[in-house]
Amino acid sequence: MKNVKKTVLAGLCFLMTICMWNTQTLISHAEEISVPGYHEYTITEDEAIDTWYGIAKGTYLASGVSGIKKAGTAKVNVSGTTTAYSKCDKVKVGVYLDESLDGGNSFGTIGSYYFEEQNTTSCHGSKANISVTSGRLYLVRGVHSVTEGSTTETTSTRTQALKAS
Numbered sequence: 001m002k003n004v005k006k007t008v009l010a011g012l013c014f015l016m017t018i019c020m021w022n023t024q025t026l027i028s029h030a031e032e033i034s035v036p037g038y039h040e041y042t043i044t045e046d047e048a049i050d051t052w053y054g055i056a057k058g059t060y061l062a063s064g065v066s067g068i069k070k071a072g073t074a075k076v077n078v079s080g081t082t083t084a085y086s087k088c089d090k091v092k093v094g095v096y097l098d099e100s101l102d103g104g105n106s107f108g109t110i111g112s113y114y115f116e117e118q119n120t121t122s123c124h125g126s127k128a129n130i131s132v133t134s135g136r137l138y139l140v141r142g143v144h145s146v147t148e149g150s151t152t153e154t155t156s157t158r159t160q161a162l163k164a165s
Contacts, residue, residue, distance in 0.1 A: 032152045035061045041160060046070040048139065048159035060084050061153035066095060066142030068159050074134045076164065078113065079126035080157075082144040091123040092116045094143040097130060104137045104161055137161040 035054050042049040049067040065081045080093040094114050098107035110132075115125025132138055142157040 031150060032154060033059075035059050035153045035155055037063075037155060039157065043160045043162075046162075048162050050140075050142070050157040050159045052144070052155050052157050054155070059153055060086070060088050060146040060148050060151065061144065061155060064093070064142055064144030064155050064157050066093075066140045066157040066159055068097070068138060068140040068162055070162065070165060071129055073165060074132055075129050076132050076138055076162070077126060077128045078111070078130065078140045079124070080113075080115070080140070080142040080144070081122060081124040082142075082146065083122045084146045084148075085121075087119060087121050088146050088148040090116060090118055090145075090147040091120055092143075092145045092147075093123050093125055095125060095127070096141040096143070097127075098139050098141060099132065100137040100139075100161065107137075107139060107161075109141075132164045134164050137163055 036056050037052050037054040040051045047069040052064045054061050062085045063083045067079050069077045071077045078095050078097050080095040082091050082093040084091055096109050097111035099110045100107045113127045115123050117123040139161040140159045145154045
């Protein structure tokens with residue numbers, strides 16, 4: 001009987017030791033999904049727009065739009081919009097203004113603008129009359145996301161470049 005008690009006690013100690021070593025906790029991470037879709041580009045002398053449309057049925061993220069528009073001499077306006085198929089916990093858009101110093105071979109970010117709405121189907125944000133350098137190329141990148149529960153769907157947009165006047 002003494003050996004059985006010692007064996008049971010040793011087994012319990014062993015199990016407790018394993019439990020102490022295994023200190024991982026369950027953490028709920030939002031699942032981030034890049035949604036399939038297609039882009040439509042609009043460009044004029046004064047404006048460039050990239051509109052992304054989601055093609056997957058049953059998703060939350062419906063569309064994303066980013067745009068840049070000339071606003072006078074050495075000024076531009078930038079904007080972005082994210083749209084969901086239905087009301088979601090969070091709808092966000094990040095708008096990044098990029099400038100090229102080498103005629104369009106590479107671009108660097110010179111401005112970032114973030115917008116978020118909760119319990120809605122869309123989020124729009126814009127920044128007007130941003131000072132830029134005449135003669136340089138500028139474009140806008142948009143980062144669009146929709147969160148519902150633990151699922152986050154994302155996409156990005158990127159306009160064609162405009163030369164500032």
